[in-house]
Amino acid sequence: MSRAAIVGASGYIGGELLRLLLGHPEVEVAAATSTRLAGKRVDGVHPNLRSLTDLVFIPPERLDQYDVLFLAVPHKESMGRLAHYAQLAKLLVDLTGDFRLADPEVFERYYGVPHSAPDQLGTFVRGLPESHREELRGADRISVPGCMATAAILAVWPLAVDGLITGEVSVDARTGSSGSGTSAVQGNLHAERSGVLRVYAPYGHRHEAEISQATGMPVRMTATGIDAVRGVQVLCRVRLADGVDERAVRACYQRHYTDEPFVRVVAQRRGHYRLPEPKILVGSNFCDVGFAVDGSRALLVGALDNLVKGGAGGAVQAMNVRQGWPERLGLEFPGLHPV
Amino acid sequence: MSRAAIVGASGYIGGELLRLLLGHPEVEVAAATSTRLAGKRVDGVHPNLRSLTDLVFIPPERLDQYDVLFLAVPHKESMGRLAHYAQLAKLLVDLTGDFRLADPEVFERYYGVPHSAPDQLGTFVRGLPESHREELRGADRISVPGCMATAAILAVWPLAVDGLITGEVSVDARTGSSGSGTSAVQGNLHAERSGVLRVYAPYGHRHEAEISQATGMPVRMTATGIDAVRGVQVLCRVRLADGVDERAVRACYQRHYTDEPFVRVVAQRRGHYRLPEPKILVGSNFCDVGFAVDGSRALLVGALDNLVKGGAGGAVQAMNVRQGWPERLGLEFPGLHPV
Amino acid sequence: MSRAAIVGASGYIGGELLRLLLGHPEVEVAAATSTRLAGKRVDGVHPNLRSLTDLVFIPPERLDQYDVLFLAVPHKESMGRLAHYAQLAKLLVDLTGDFRLADPEVFERYYGVPHSAPDQLGTFVRGLPESHREELRGADRISVPGCMATAAILAVWPLAVDGLITGEVSVDARTGSSGSGTSAVQGNLHAERSGVLRVYAPYGHRHEAEISQATGMPVRMTATGIDAVRGVQVLCRVRLADGVDERAVRACYQRHYTDEPFVRVVAQRRGHYRLPEPKILVGSNFCDVGFAVDGSRALLVGALDNLVKGGAGGAVQAMNVRQGWPERLGLEFPGLHPV
Amino acid sequence: MSRAAIVGASGYIGGELLRLLLGHPEVEVAAATSTRLAGKRVDGVHPNLRSLTDLVFIPPERLDQYDVLFLAVPHKESMGRLAHYAQLAKLLVDLTGDFRLADPEVFERYYGVPHSAPDQLGTFVRGLPESHREELRGADRISVPGCMATAAILAVWPLAVDGLITGEVSVDARTGSSGSGTSAVQGNLHAERSGVLRVYAPYGHRHEAEISQATGMPVRMTATGIDAVRGVQVLCRVRLADGVDERAVRACYQRHYTDEPFVRVVAQRRGHYRLPEPKILVGSNFCDVGFAVDGSRALLVGALDNLVKGGAGGAVQAMNVRQGWPERLGLEFPGLHPV
Incomplete structure (x- = not known):
C-alpha cells in the first residue's frame, strides 16, 4: 500500500x-x-x-x-x-x-x-502514458496535461509523430463547466451557464501551447463552454501529407492505440455514436479518438471526461505506470449509456 | 407616456x-x-x-x-x-x-x-389582478406576490373562495435557478445546480405564508430546485368538500378565469401537455392552471415563468390595471414550442 | 462462474x-x-x-x-x-x-x-434485499421492484413496519427519460422532453400499487417526468403516529439501514445535498433516504438511479444475495460529483 | 390584411x-x-x-x-x-x-x-433581406435559406463581398434538436440526444453548398448536434486578405449591418456574452454576428434561433419586405436573459 x-x-x-x-x-x-x-x-x-x-x-x-x-x-x-x-x-x-x-x-x-x-x-515527465510510458516508469515528478490538451494530443500526436500531417492544426474545443472549478463567479452561475455556447477563448487558450509542444505542430485553438458539467470534445482540422488516405490514418491510430488500455478508436460509417461522444464517457478514464477523411484534409475528434482522463484519472493512470502496478487499477468504470 | x-x-x-x-x-x-x-x-x-x-x-x-x-x-x-x-x-x-x-x-x-x-x-394592494383587479385601479402601492405563491394562489384560490375545498393544502413547488438571483454562491454554480432535484425547503418556505393568506387555507409547502433557468410549477393536493366532483371543479375555474387574459385552464385527458407545463411558458405572462380529480381529492397544478407572471410581468400587468391601460399591453408574447 | x-x-x-x-x-x-x-x-x-x-x-x-x-x-x-x-x-x-x-x-x-x-x-420473491434478504437466499424466482417503487418503499417501509406512521402516504415521484425505454414516440423526442415538468400520471401510477403492497399503507402517487436521463426522486408525505418525533424517525432508519451496503441515510441540517439528490447517484447502486419532520408530519425522500438500484443494479444485488456472493460484488461504483 | x-x-x-x-x-x-x-x-x-x-x-x-x-x-x-x-x-x-x-x-x-x-x-429569390432586399420587393417566389446557412452567410458574406477574405472558409456549426423535426427516430430520443456533442456531419452538410453559393467562397462545414432545443451557432475560420486588420473587419460589418433591423454586431473585449450566444436569442429574430482577429486569420461567429431567423422569422421578414410592410412587423420579441 x-x-x-x-x-x-x-x-x-x-x-x-x-x-x-x-x-x-x-x-x-x-x-x-x-x-x-x-x-x-x-x-x-x-x-x-x-x-x-x-x-x-x-x-x-x-x-x-x-x-x-x-x-x-x-x-x-x-x-x-x-x-x-x-x-x-x-x-x-x-x-x-x-x-x-x-x-x-x-x-x-x-x-x-x-x-x-x-x-x-x-x-517533470508528462503524465500521458500513451506517449511517455517508459519515461514514467522512472519518474519522481509527473505533470498531468490539461484536459482539452489531453484530448487533442491523443487525437493528433500519432499522425504528427508518424509524419502523416502537415501545416497548422486548427482545434475547436468544447468543454463542460466543471473545468472552471469551484469558484463562484457570476459567469458560472447556473442561470448564466445553462444552455450556453460560450466562445470564451477565440484564440490563444493555454492548452494550445501544450498541444503544439506535444505534437510539434503549429496549433490554433478555439474554446467554447457548453452546457455540460463534465466532458471535453476536440475537433482538430489537419491537412494530410501527400499520399495519405483514410486507410493510412486508420492504420496509424491502430498502430499506436491497439494495446492502449484507455484509448479507443471510434470512427464508424453510421450511427449516433459514430464519432467520439463525451456524454458516454462521464466518469470513465477512456479517451475516444476518431476521424473523418475528406480528400487531403481530415477531421480528428477526441473526447474524454475532463475530471477523469483529462485530470484525476490521467494522474492515477500515470501513477500506476510509475509504481509498476497494472495500468487499469482503480480505473475500471466504463461509462454509462444512456446518460 | x-x-x-x-x-x-x-x-x-x-x-x-x-x-x-x-x-x-x-x-x-x-x-x-x-x-x-x-x-x-x-x-x-x-x-x-x-x-x-x-x-x-x-x-x-x-x-x-x-x-x-x-x-x-x-x-x-x-x-x-x-x-x-x-x-x-x-x-x-x-x-x-x-x-x-x-x-x-x-x-x-x-x-x-x-x-x-x-x-x-x-x-399595499396585492399585485394580482385575478383576485384584486378593482382594488388595483385605485392603488398607489402595489406588492407583487412571490413567484411560487402566484402559481399556487391562482391554482387554489378559486376553489377556496368558492368553498369547494377543505382542510390543509399540501404544495409541492418546483423552481428554476433564476429565482435565486445573481449572487454567486457555490450552490448556484452550474456544476452544482445542473441536473438537480434539490429539496431546499422541505417545509416552511416563505411563499407558504402568502398562499395561506391569499386562500384562507392552512398550507404546507415543499420547494425543490430543478434544472431550469426559468419556470415554476406547483402541485397542490387538496381535499374536496362533500359533493364536489370534477365537473364542479372545472366549472369553478371557468367561472373565475374565462375572461382572464393571462390565466388558461389546462386540464386535458391526454397528450404530453395535458397539465400545465412551465417549459412552454418561458417568456410569457400566462399562468396555466389545471387539475385532476381523484375521488374526494384533487391535484391542482399551476405553472408560470417566475420572472414574468411570477415577477416582472405580473408587476406590469398590475400597473396596466392601475393606469387604466389595456391589461395585455406589453405582455403579448405567447411562449414557445418546442423550446 | x-x-x-x-x-x-x-x-x-x-x-x-x-x-x-x-x-x-x-x-x-x-x-x-x-x-x-x-x-x-x-x-x-x-x-x-x-x-x-x-x-x-x-x-x-x-x-x-x-x-x-x-x-x-x-x-x-x-x-x-x-x-x-x-x-x-x-x-x-x-x-x-x-x-x-x-x-x-x-x-x-x-x-x-x-x-x-x-x-x-x-x-416470486421480491428482489429487494433490504426487506427480503433471507427469502432471497433460497429463491429461484426473483421479481425486481419498479424504479420509483424501490425509492418509495425504501423511504417508507421502515417507518411503516415499525408502526411510526399512520394514514395515507402521498408520493410525489420525479423520473428521468430513460425509464421510458427506447421506443421512439414523439413525446420522448428531445425537443419535447427537454426541460419538462410533465405530470404524466396525476394519480394511479402502477408503482403506487407496489408501494402500498410493500408497506401495507394506502398510497396515492403522482409522477412527473423531468429533464434528466437517469434519476428518480420520491417525496413521500406521511403522518407520524402519536409521540413519534424526529429522533424516533432517525433511530428507525438507522436500525434498518446502518448495515445496509446500498442505503444511506441522508438528512442534514444544511448544505446543497442535505436531502437525497439523484444527480450524484448516476451510475451507482445507492438509494439515499432522508427525511424532514414537521410536527406530526414528515417528508420522506428517496433517490436512486432508475437503471441501477431501481433496475439492473437491484437485480444484480439480489442475485448476489441468492448466490451467496458478497453483496457489493460488481456494484462498487460510488457515483460522481460534480456531474 | x-x-x-x-x-x-x-x-x-x-x-x-x-x-x-x-x-x-x-x-x-x-x-x-x-x-x-x-x-x-x-x-x-x-x-x-x-x-x-x-x-x-x-x-x-x-x-x-x-x-x-x-x-x-x-x-x-x-x-x-x-x-x-x-x-x-x-x-x-x-x-x-x-x-x-x-x-x-x-x-x-x-x-x-x-x-x-x-x-x-x-x-426564386433568396429570402435573406440583408443581401437581397431589393430583389425581394418584386418577388413572387421566395426561398428561405437553411438555418445554419443563414448564420454562416450573415457572418461571412460581408467580408467576402467586400474582398476582405481569401481561400477556404472552414465552418464549425452547432445546432439544437428542433432542427431535426418531429419525426420520432431513436437518435432523437431525449435519452440519446440529451447532453450530446454529436458530430453528425463531419463534412458535406447540405448547408455547406448554400454558404458557398451565397459567399462565392469554397466552404467546408462540420455540423454538431448539441443539447439545446433551439439555437444555431457557427464558427467560421477565414484567412484575411493582405492588409486587412481588426479595424477593417469591424468597419465592414458596420457598413453592412448598421441599419439592419435584425443583425447585431457583437464583438466585445470581455464579458460572458462577448461573442454571439444563441441562448439569449431563443424566440427572437436577431442574428448576432461577431468576430475575433488573430493575425492574418479571423474567427467569424454567427448565432440565431433556427426556428425564427433561421426559418419562420426569416420567412416573415422576407414577406414583410415583399409586401412593403415595416420589416420588423410581428418580429419584435427581443429574446430573454437569463434563460
Missing part, C-alpha cells in the same frame, strides 16, 4: 482524486487538505463519497510524509511551493499547469506571469 | 422589467439603478437588450421624480427605505417580499426579522 | 445489466438476446461497452441453458412465456412488472389486462 | 409560423394543413398557442386561394408539387431546401436525388 496525500482536495479535481484513490486497491488516502474547510468532513463537500470515507480535511500545514503527493492546487501554486512539496513525498503528481510547458518563455506568454522555478521545468 | 424608474435593475427581475417596459407603448424607462454597475450600459449585463436601448445604470442616489417606481431590490430593502421611495413617485410597485404579508408576526416568523414598517403593511 | 443470459438486452435496462455483469467477477455473460438486432454487435447499441466485449445479440429462439436468466423484456411478456423461460435456467430474475404484485385483481386494475399466470404470482 | 396559409403546419417550422403570423397585424391565418392531424385543433400540437386561436388543421387537399402560401413541408415536396402550389397563391414562401441552390448539379450532389423542376430554380 502506498500512502497518498491530496493537496487541494476540496476542488473538483481533488474530489475526483478522492473518488478514484478511495477505490484503489494499492493506495491508502492518508491526507486531504483544504485551507478553507480544514476540520470538516470530506463527504460534506463531495457527497458522492458518503459512507465510503470518514476522512476530514486537514490544513496544508499539517502535511507530513507520504509516498505520493497529488497537487490539485490552483495554477501557479505548484511552482511557488515546489521545494516544500518535494520534501513531503518522493513522488509528486502535479495537476496544475505549472510544469506542463518546457519553455519558460512560452509559459509566460500563455500564463501571463514569469515562471518562478524555470530550472525545474525539465524535472 | 408614463415615466418609470427601476430600482435594482441589474438583477434578473430588474432585467425582465427592462425588457417588458422598453417594449411597452405607454411607458418610457427614465432610469435604471445599480449601485455596483453605475455608469455601465444596461445591455452589458442584459445582453438580450442590445440594440434596443442605450440606457446606462445610475446610482440610486441620482433618482429624482417618476410616475412609477419599480422596486426590484433585495428583500428587506423596500421596507427600510419606503419613505424615501414614496417621495420619488406616486405609484410604487414593489417586487420584494416586504409588503406581501399583512400580519407583521407572520412576516417575522417567515423572514426571521421584525418588520421595520408594520404600520405600512396595509397600504 | 455462473453463466448468465439477458433476454431483451438491447433496451436500457438490458444495457445496464450488460455493463454490470461484464464487470462482475463471478458472472460470465453467455448470451444477450434481441429480436430486432440479432447478429449485430452489442456495443453498436451500447457504445459505452466498446472494447469491453465482442458479444453479438442472438435471437431469443437461440437461447439454451444458463445458470441465471435476466428478463428485461416488455411488461406482460414475462408472464406470457414464464414456462418457457423457466426451462432455460434454474434462477430467473424478472425485471418486468409482471410478478411484482401478489394479487391478480390489483394487477388487472393497474395494468389493464388480466394476469395470464396468476397461480405463479406467489412463486 | 393578407390571407396566409401554412402547408405543413404541424411541424416545428409550421408551428413557429403560426405563432408569428397569429401575432402579425397585417396577416390573417386562413388555413393550416396537416395530413395526419386534419380535423384536430392546432393548439393540441402547439400548446403555446392555447387561447390564441381556435384554428383546426385541414388536409392539404382542402386548400383554396390565398395571398401567401408558406411551404413548411418536407424537403423534396416543394419541387414535386410546385405547379400546384403556384395556383393557390400569388406569393410562395418556401422553407424547404428545394429552391435554395441555383445549380441542379450541386443540388443533386448534396441532396442525393435529381432536381425535379430544374427550370424553376431561377424563379
Whole structure:
C-alpha cells in the first residue's frame, strides 16, 4: 500500500482524486487538505463519497510524509511551493499547469506571469502514458496535461509523430463547466451557464501551447463552454501529407492505440455514436479518438471526461505506470449509456 | 407616456422589467439603478437588450421624480427605505417580499426579522389582478406576490373562495435557478445546480405564508430546485368538500378565469401537455392552471415563468390595471414550442 | 462462474445489466438476446461497452441453458412465456412488472389486462434485499421492484413496519427519460422532453400499487417526468403516529439501514445535498433516504438511479444475495460529483 | 390584411409560423394543413398557442386561394408539387431546401436525388433581406435559406463581398434538436440526444453548398448536434486578405449591418456574452454576428434561433419586405436573459 496525500482536495479535481484513490486497491488516502474547510468532513463537500470515507480535511500545514503527493492546487501554486512539496513525498503528481510547458518563455506568454522555478521545468515527465510510458516508469515528478490538451494530443500526436500531417492544426474545443472549478463567479452561475455556447477563448487558450509542444505542430485553438458539467470534445482540422488516405490514418491510430488500455478508436460509417461522444464517457478514464477523411484534409475528434482522463484519472493512470502496478487499477468504470 | 424608474435593475427581475417596459407603448424607462454597475450600459449585463436601448445604470442616489417606481431590490430593502421611495413617485410597485404579508408576526416568523414598517403593511394592494383587479385601479402601492405563491394562489384560490375545498393544502413547488438571483454562491454554480432535484425547503418556505393568506387555507409547502433557468410549477393536493366532483371543479375555474387574459385552464385527458407545463411558458405572462380529480381529492397544478407572471410581468400587468391601460399591453408574447 | 443470459438486452435496462455483469467477477455473460438486432454487435447499441466485449445479440429462439436468466423484456411478456423461460435456467430474475404484485385483481386494475399466470404470482420473491434478504437466499424466482417503487418503499417501509406512521402516504415521484425505454414516440423526442415538468400520471401510477403492497399503507402517487436521463426522486408525505418525533424517525432508519451496503441515510441540517439528490447517484447502486419532520408530519425522500438500484443494479444485488456472493460484488461504483 | 396559409403546419417550422403570423397585424391565418392531424385543433400540437386561436388543421387537399402560401413541408415536396402550389397563391414562401441552390448539379450532389423542376430554380429569390432586399420587393417566389446557412452567410458574406477574405472558409456549426423535426427516430430520443456533442456531419452538410453559393467562397462545414432545443451557432475560420486588420473587419460589418433591423454586431473585449450566444436569442429574430482577429486569420461567429431567423422569422421578414410592410412587423420579441 502506498500512502497518498491530496493537496487541494476540496476542488473538483481533488474530489475526483478522492473518488478514484478511495477505490484503489494499492493506495491508502492518508491526507486531504483544504485551507478553507480544514476540520470538516470530506463527504460534506463531495457527497458522492458518503459512507465510503470518514476522512476530514486537514490544513496544508499539517502535511507530513507520504509516498505520493497529488497537487490539485490552483495554477501557479505548484511552482511557488515546489521545494516544500518535494520534501513531503518522493513522488509528486502535479495537476496544475505549472510544469506542463518546457519553455519558460512560452509559459509566460500563455500564463501571463514569469515562471518562478524555470530550472525545474525539465524535472517533470508528462503524465500521458500513451506517449511517455517508459519515461514514467522512472519518474519522481509527473505533470498531468490539461484536459482539452489531453484530448487533442491523443487525437493528433500519432499522425504528427508518424509524419502523416502537415501545416497548422486548427482545434475547436468544447468543454463542460466543471473545468472552471469551484469558484463562484457570476459567469458560472447556473442561470448564466445553462444552455450556453460560450466562445470564451477565440484564440490563444493555454492548452494550445501544450498541444503544439506535444505534437510539434503549429496549433490554433478555439474554446467554447457548453452546457455540460463534465466532458471535453476536440475537433482538430489537419491537412494530410501527400499520399495519405483514410486507410493510412486508420492504420496509424491502430498502430499506436491497439494495446492502449484507455484509448479507443471510434470512427464508424453510421450511427449516433459514430464519432467520439463525451456524454458516454462521464466518469470513465477512456479517451475516444476518431476521424473523418475528406480528400487531403481530415477531421480528428477526441473526447474524454475532463475530471477523469483529462485530470484525476490521467494522474492515477500515470501513477500506476510509475509504481509498476497494472495500468487499469482503480480505473475500471466504463461509462454509462444512456446518460 | 408614463415615466418609470427601476430600482435594482441589474438583477434578473430588474432585467425582465427592462425588457417588458422598453417594449411597452405607454411607458418610457427614465432610469435604471445599480449601485455596483453605475455608469455601465444596461445591455452589458442584459445582453438580450442590445440594440434596443442605450440606457446606462445610475446610482440610486441620482433618482429624482417618476410616475412609477419599480422596486426590484433585495428583500428587506423596500421596507427600510419606503419613505424615501414614496417621495420619488406616486405609484410604487414593489417586487420584494416586504409588503406581501399583512400580519407583521407572520412576516417575522417567515423572514426571521421584525418588520421595520408594520404600520405600512396595509397600504399595499396585492399585485394580482385575478383576485384584486378593482382594488388595483385605485392603488398607489402595489406588492407583487412571490413567484411560487402566484402559481399556487391562482391554482387554489378559486376553489377556496368558492368553498369547494377543505382542510390543509399540501404544495409541492418546483423552481428554476433564476429565482435565486445573481449572487454567486457555490450552490448556484452550474456544476452544482445542473441536473438537480434539490429539496431546499422541505417545509416552511416563505411563499407558504402568502398562499395561506391569499386562500384562507392552512398550507404546507415543499420547494425543490430543478434544472431550469426559468419556470415554476406547483402541485397542490387538496381535499374536496362533500359533493364536489370534477365537473364542479372545472366549472369553478371557468367561472373565475374565462375572461382572464393571462390565466388558461389546462386540464386535458391526454397528450404530453395535458397539465400545465412551465417549459412552454418561458417568456410569457400566462399562468396555466389545471387539475385532476381523484375521488374526494384533487391535484391542482399551476405553472408560470417566475420572472414574468411570477415577477416582472405580473408587476406590469398590475400597473396596466392601475393606469387604466389595456391589461395585455406589453405582455403579448405567447411562449414557445418546442423550446 | 455462473453463466448468465439477458433476454431483451438491447433496451436500457438490458444495457445496464450488460455493463454490470461484464464487470462482475463471478458472472460470465453467455448470451444477450434481441429480436430486432440479432447478429449485430452489442456495443453498436451500447457504445459505452466498446472494447469491453465482442458479444453479438442472438435471437431469443437461440437461447439454451444458463445458470441465471435476466428478463428485461416488455411488461406482460414475462408472464406470457414464464414456462418457457423457466426451462432455460434454474434462477430467473424478472425485471418486468409482471410478478411484482401478489394479487391478480390489483394487477388487472393497474395494468389493464388480466394476469395470464396468476397461480405463479406467489412463486416470486421480491428482489429487494433490504426487506427480503433471507427469502432471497433460497429463491429461484426473483421479481425486481419498479424504479420509483424501490425509492418509495425504501423511504417508507421502515417507518411503516415499525408502526411510526399512520394514514395515507402521498408520493410525489420525479423520473428521468430513460425509464421510458427506447421506443421512439414523439413525446420522448428531445425537443419535447427537454426541460419538462410533465405530470404524466396525476394519480394511479402502477408503482403506487407496489408501494402500498410493500408497506401495507394506502398510497396515492403522482409522477412527473423531468429533464434528466437517469434519476428518480420520491417525496413521500406521511403522518407520524402519536409521540413519534424526529429522533424516533432517525433511530428507525438507522436500525434498518446502518448495515445496509446500498442505503444511506441522508438528512442534514444544511448544505446543497442535505436531502437525497439523484444527480450524484448516476451510475451507482445507492438509494439515499432522508427525511424532514414537521410536527406530526414528515417528508420522506428517496433517490436512486432508475437503471441501477431501481433496475439492473437491484437485480444484480439480489442475485448476489441468492448466490451467496458478497453483496457489493460488481456494484462498487460510488457515483460522481460534480456531474 | 393578407390571407396566409401554412402547408405543413404541424411541424416545428409550421408551428413557429403560426405563432408569428397569429401575432402579425397585417396577416390573417386562413388555413393550416396537416395530413395526419386534419380535423384536430392546432393548439393540441402547439400548446403555446392555447387561447390564441381556435384554428383546426385541414388536409392539404382542402386548400383554396390565398395571398401567401408558406411551404413548411418536407424537403423534396416543394419541387414535386410546385405547379400546384403556384395556383393557390400569388406569393410562395418556401422553407424547404428545394429552391435554395441555383445549380441542379450541386443540388443533386448534396441532396442525393435529381432536381425535379430544374427550370424553376431561377424563379426564386433568396429570402435573406440583408443581401437581397431589393430583389425581394418584386418577388413572387421566395426561398428561405437553411438555418445554419443563414448564420454562416450573415457572418461571412460581408467580408467576402467586400474582398476582405481569401481561400477556404472552414465552418464549425452547432445546432439544437428542433432542427431535426418531429419525426420520432431513436437518435432523437431525449435519452440519446440529451447532453450530446454529436458530430453528425463531419463534412458535406447540405448547408455547406448554400454558404458557398451565397459567399462565392469554397466552404467546408462540420455540423454538431448539441443539447439545446433551439439555437444555431457557427464558427467560421477565414484567412484575411493582405492588409486587412481588426479595424477593417469591424468597419465592414458596420457598413453592412448598421441599419439592419435584425443583425447585431457583437464583438466585445470581455464579458460572458462577448461573442454571439444563441441562448439569449431563443424566440427572437436577431442574428448576432461577431468576430475575433488573430493575425492574418479571423474567427467569424454567427448565432440565431433556427426556428425564427433561421426559418419562420426569416420567412416573415422576407414577406414583410415583399409586401412593403415595416420589416420588423410581428418580429419584435427581443429574446430573454437569463434563460
